[in-house]
Amino acid sequence: MAYLEDPIAFYHAIDSLIITSRFEGLPFSVLGAIACNLPRVLNDVPGLRRFRCYQLDQLHMVPKENLESTAEALNQSVNSPASGCNLRETGLQIFSLEAVYSRIADRYESVLEPVSSRL
Secondary structure, rough: HHHHHHHHHHHOOOEEEEEEOOOOOOOOOHHHHHHHHOOEEOOOOOOOOOHHHHHHOEEEEEOOOOHHHHHHHHHHHHHOOOOOOHHHHHHHHHHHHHHHHHHHHHHHHHHHHHHHHHH
């Protein structure tokens, strides 16, 4: 299980990450792939569908349980150049601790602001 000790080497050793789940939350494997600028083929299911709104390069969303679409997307991801992709930078802007906690703090402040104005 050396890939668990050094996941960066694992991500750099593969051509594309494919997730064919019927349902997902926010998998760390996708975040790792984003951090390594690795193309992803994801099923268009709740949890994974949310990655579409971030306009990430090298992202292929396919209908669940559709082998032909998955194979076509995998072929595209392997044969399309990854140079100039925005994955890591965009991933940091969206998923870094600073970005996530900033959005949480902003949300709390927006909820508390009307309450404090009434006091």
